[in-house]
Amino acid sequence: MRTRREFIQHLTVGAGILPFAMSTDAFGMSSPSVYIPQVQDGPVLKVALMGLGSYADRVAKAMQDCKRAKITGLISGTPSKLQSWGETYNVPDGSRYNYENFDAIKDNSEIDAVYIITPNALHHEQCLRVAAAGKHVICEKPMSINAKEGKEMVDACAKAGVKLLIGYRMHFEANTLNVVNMRKNGDLGDVKFFQGLSGFKIGDPTQWRLDKDLAGGGAMMDIGIYAINGARYMVGEEPIWVTAQEVKTDPVKFKEGVDETITFQLGFPSGAIASCLSTYSMNYLDKFFLNGDKGFAEMQPSTGYGPIKAWSHKGDITLPHVTHQTTQMDQMAAIIHDDSKPQIPVDGEEGLKDMKIIDAIMLAVKSGQKVKLDLA
Structure with a gap:
């Protein structure tokens, strides 16, 4: 029996990042309608997780199945979490930081990017500090608490020459992309x-x-x-x-x-x-x-952690479920290291x-x- 990962790889064509897959409509007619996210081999993105709460726990577990992203740093205000997470994910003491001293990541070659997973109002300041340290920023949504702060984050990362990516995991989810491609292909009129x-x-x-x-x-x-x-x-x-x-x-x-x-x-x-x-x-x-x-598409659940369920006037949409955060982090590694362009932007x-x-x-x-x- 194939694993989900093997099934997705079986559907790919060549080594493209977004290979074609086929879907079958209600009349049994196959038509190309979706690209399944697939990253090429390449450098591994070394990520420090900032804010070790429940969602960071979900991200960390999902990253264990990533091909191109791994946890190499931790940032938290709770010493006991730094200790336990460090032991769980093999992050050495020298790559564990608190909110007062994490600017020192500037000198840590084992960290390429920081994933900010803290309360919304903290994103702005933390993003500016990470950018000043010369590291790429992955920030959970919402990116800030208003557009003014968001613009300052965009500008700070541009000035520092680092990428700013937002944690839009649904932008890489296969069933979601199927619906988007149906619309692009004119299936809905x-x-x-x-x-x-x-x-x-x-x-x-x-x-x-x-x-x-x-x-x-x-x-x-x-x-x-x-x-x-x-x-x-x-x-x-x-x-x-x-x-x-x-x-x-x-x-x-x-x-x-x-x-x-x-x-x-x-x-x-x-x-x-x-x-x-x-x-x-x-x-x-x-x-x-x-x-x-000319038609419709419906999704319920549409943005939960999955599996996403979707259907249209052509029939059910049943692409395999892959943990969203695993796909997201692999894709973000490709964006940062390969300058790949996702179908739906996450910048x-x-x-x-x-x-x-x-x-x-x-x-x-x-x-x-x-x-x-x-x-x-």
Whole structure:
């Protein structure tokens, strides 16, 4: 029996980074519709993980299956985590840092890049420090708490001559790319409508995600960004206006500046529209729906850790599940070392566009007016 990795390799053609695969529609007709992410052999990206919380744990475990990325450094404010993680992932004492002394990575040749996986409000300062140390930056989304900080991050990395990549794992997920390619190939016709539902019922009221000073907001920063980003790559255009409405049912749990539920609408140059929901008060909301004048594609779950489930007017989309963070880190190694170009961008400019949209959504909530967008 083949492993998932072997199955994907079997589908590849040559040594290209994004080889063709075939899909079968509801009438049994095969047609080329997707490129499955596949990296060429090459230098291994040596990564320091910053912020050793639950998501970093998921990333670290996924990286054990990477071909071209490995953990070579750790940054944390908790000494016991540095000790236990160092032993688990064979990171020597000299490559373990805290938040006060991590600027010393400048002199560590065993670190090429730092993956920032800390609370949102810390990303900006930490990114600037990593860039100043001459290391590439991989930053978890959202890249910052507003567009101003995001632009400063982009500029700092450009000035330092290092790459800034954002942790958009879905940009490399095979079923997602299948739907995007269906749209590009004209299978859906002219896109008219996108729906993105992103939400879950949040638990512990004392966690950092409900602390405005650390999170920079509430559900929109954490989960709503998936619908924002998804609308852009699914429709294949940049929005030119936004309207938005907020509902708050629990002002004790969701204090001032921490959004509970926001519905928002995006308008695109072609006339396509998007209707989206971001919430911390409802479960079972992980759905994308893309509608054109010739067909549709639907995904549910659409952005969870997988497996992603998708189907269209042509039938089920059933490409094999590979751990998202494994694919992401291998692909980011290729971007940094090979200057490869992903089908959907993951650079700092991509992250900045999402921050501009979030800023506009919050302005639309406050003003009750349609807000124009300029993402150029």
